[in-house]
Amino acid sequence: MNSDKVNLLGLDRQGLEAFFTDIGEKAFRASQVMKWIHQFGVEDFDQMTNMSKALRQRLNEIAEIRAPEVVLDQAAADGTHKWVLRLDSGNCIETVFIPDGERGTLCVSSQVGCALECSFCSTAQQGFNRNLSSAEIIGQLRAAYQYFGATHRDERIITNVVLMGMGEPLLNFDNVIVGMNIMTDDDAYGLSKRRVTLSTSGVVPAMDRLAEVSDVSLAVSLHAPSDELRNELVPLNKKYPIAELMAACKRYAFAGTGKRKITFEYVMLDRVNDSPEHARQLIKVLKGVPSKVNLIPFNPFPQSHYKRSTPEALTRFWEILMAAGITTVTRRTRGDDIDAACGQLVGEVMDKTRRSERRIMMQGGQG
Ligand code: SAH
Numbered sequence: 172m173n174s175d176k177v178n179l180l181g182l183d184r185q186g187l188e189a190f191f192t193d194i195g196e197k198a199f200r201a202s203q204v205m206k207w208i209h210q211f212g213v214e215d216f217d218q219m220t221n222m223s224k225a226l227r228q229r230l231n232e233i234a235e236i237r238a239p240e241v242v243l244d245q246a247a248a249d250g251t252h253k254w255v256l257r258l259d260s261g262n263c264i265e266t267v268f269i270p271d272g273e274r275g276t277l278c279v280s281s282q283v284g285c286a287l288e289c290s291f292c293s294t295a296q297q298g299f300n301r302n303l304s305s306a307e308i309i310g311q312l313r314a315a316y317q318y319f320g321a322t323h324r325d326e327r328i329i330t331n332v333v334l335m336g337m338g339e340p341l342l343n344f345d346n347v348i349v350g351m352n353i354m355t356d357d358d359a360y361g362l363s364k365r366r367v368t369l370s371t372s373g374v375v376p377a378m379d380r381l382a383e384v385s386d387v388s389l390a391v392s393l394h395a396p397s398d399e400l401r402n403e404l405v406p407l408n409k410k411y412p413i414a415e416l417m418a419a420c421k422r423y424a425f426a427g428t429g430k431r432k433i434t435f436e437y438v439m440l441d442r443v444n445d446s447p448e449h450a451r452q453l454i455k456v457l458k459g460v461p462s463k464v465n466l467i468p469f470n471p472f473p474q475s476h477y478k479r480s481t482p483e484a485l486t487r488f489w490e491i492l493m494a495a496g497i498t499t500v501t502r503r504t505r506g507d508d509i510d511a512a513c514g515q516l517v518g519e520v521m522d523k524t525r526r527s528e529r530r531i532m533m534q535g536g537q538g
Pocket of ligand 1: 289291292293334335336337338339340370371372390391392436437438467468469470471472513514515
């Protein structure tokens with residue numbers, strides 16, 4: 172499986188230009204190869220007819236285009252689609268496509284498992300194995316197009332990408348940036364930066380770095396309006412508490428040109444974080460930050476001890492935020508019949524953190 176060849180799938184324009192100039196070729200080869208790989212879906216250098224035979228042969232010797240293999244695809248009743256991609260022995264990740272009228276959103280994973288231990292997320296239960304390479308990140312987008320028997324050139328099936336699959340994207344910073352560069356490059360997928368959204372649990376220093384190198388849309392998994400409660404739901408909060416997180420959000424929102432709204436994700440957990448008082452606290456927390464709020468009804472999974480908020484609690488929460496002038500939407504639950512909804516992505520993770528073992532021991536201890 173492992174080879175010494177350079178996998179061109181995972182190189183963005185800068186990386187490809189460096190690759191070609193290193194082998195004594197002109198930098199414009201980067202554009203050509205990008206189009207072949209991402210727009211025409213070609214994996215075989217011999218099909219790249221605008222390059223000389225000698226160059227194609229050279230590429231065959233030193234490079235490859237290697238994508239993760241799709242081992243399972245499942246369609247949900249509502250048109251949502253989930254793919255399981257095998258990366259290496261024992262490790263699989265999941266990617267989800269969510270069609271919605273004119274819009275087609277691909278939910279992309281950034282790590283095998285996740286190292287953060289958010290108490291309401293099933294990916295967290297899997298433990299963590301490793302970061303995805305940039306080829307494995309962009310390979311998810313390419314695999315989705317290939318499944319539909321299309322290339323990005325024929326049809327814009329995927330209009331939006333959200334880095335909301337397995338993993339914490341800001342803890343795999345460099346590979347995620349390269350992946351997003353390819354998504355937004357006109358010679359590859361040409362997605363608008365506004366339509367690529369990175370979601371983070373709030374890795375504050377990396378948020379500042381992100382503002383320096385990219386201007387994709389940012390979503391922040393807030394989920395609680397007080398440090399006490401957030402420490403419990405999103406343990407990363409102990410490291411980067413709400414005040415620091417909100418200051419970083421403000422810096423991101425006002426970095427670059429103009430003001431960009433940050434999307435705050437808020438999972439609705441029955442009688443945990445969904446009272447009118449929580450809503451009023453949240454309004455205070457968001458003060459001064461250009462924001463939108465995305466309320467996510469909790470998606471249960473085996474071993475989860477939380478329940479989804481009642482529709483009444485959800486509506487009341489929504490009304491309080493709206494009355495305060497905060498744009499608030501409730502995320503429709505999609506694809507839950509194939510476990511493709513938020514927080515249900517598990518893949519297959521060779522856990523290196525021994526978390527799954529600890530969990531089984533704990534359960535044994537209690538039972
Ligand atoms: N680690 C990043 C990327 C994951 S995004 C982050 O935390 O933002 C996935 C989103 O779904 C996050 O907002 C996450 O908190 C939310 N989520 C996780 N588990 C969930 C569940 N069981 N039900 C609903 N939403 C969940």
